[in-house]
Amino acid sequence: MKRVLIPIFLLILLASFQAFASWELYEQTNVKGTISGSIKKGTVIEMKSGGVYQVHDRVRFRVRERTPEAIVLRDGRYFKIIIDGFDEPLVCVQLVEPGRKSSSSVSSTSNVIHSYIDGEFEGWEGETIFKLDNGQIWQQSSYAYMYHYAYRPEIMIFNDGGTWKMKVEDVDEMIYVIRLK
Numbered sequence: 001m002k003r004v005l006i007p008i009f010l011l012i013l014l015a016s017f018q019a020f021a022s023w024e025l026y027e028q029t030n031v032k033g034t035i036s037g038s039i040k041k042g043t044v045i046e047m048k049s050g051g052v053y054q055v056h057d058r059v060r061f062r063v064r065e066r067t068p069e070a071i072v073l074r075d076g077r078y079f080k081i082i083i084d085g086f087d088e089p090l091v092c093v094q095l096v097e098p099g100r101k102s103s104s105s106v107s108s109t110s111n112v113i114h115s116y117i118d119g120e121f122e123g124w125e126g127e128t129i130f131k132l133d134n135g136q137i138w139q140q141s142s143y144a145y146m147y148h149y150a151y152r153p154e155i156m157i158f159n160d161g162g163t164w165k166m167k168v169e170d171v172d173e174m175i176y177v178i179r180l181k
Helices: 002-021
Strands: 024-030 034-039 044-046 052-055 061-066 069-075 078-083 090-096 112-116 129-131 137-140 154-160 163-168 174-179
Touching: 044 090, 044 154, 052 154, 090 154
Parallel strands: none
Antiparallel strands: 024 069, 034 061, 044 052, 052 090, 069 078, 078 090, 112 154, 129 137, 137 174, 154 163, 163 174
């Protein structure tokens, strides 16, 4: 009986090693700014290298880390991010490649827009309009209500499969938006 168990155990071990071995080192970097709140499917993580990733797997845990170190592994379409201080790695898809600058205006090649809310931000309530300091005006296109006060928070708007989502600094939730101007 032991002779049969040992080869099966070795086959399982070899298969799991090969699955891990297919992940290749893609980049070593740091998360840009503080990453805090609930990490779950859909969470967007921006790296100092310029890479932007969206969590693909279902995970749920709360964190608060300031510019933690990160190792990004790649296996075809998916990326595994190992972040210092996190209990487990995150499986993600890439929105922006490292080293590519995101845009402060929308173009056909830009996936991500960085800017700041022009003045006070008090959350959203259904059809909220957001004026950005780069001159663009965006409107909430998905119904949701959330209150959070901040003055000139940084925002990131990114294309998610043909629709645009907005992420506001220090706010866990994201909303769909459309560009008015």
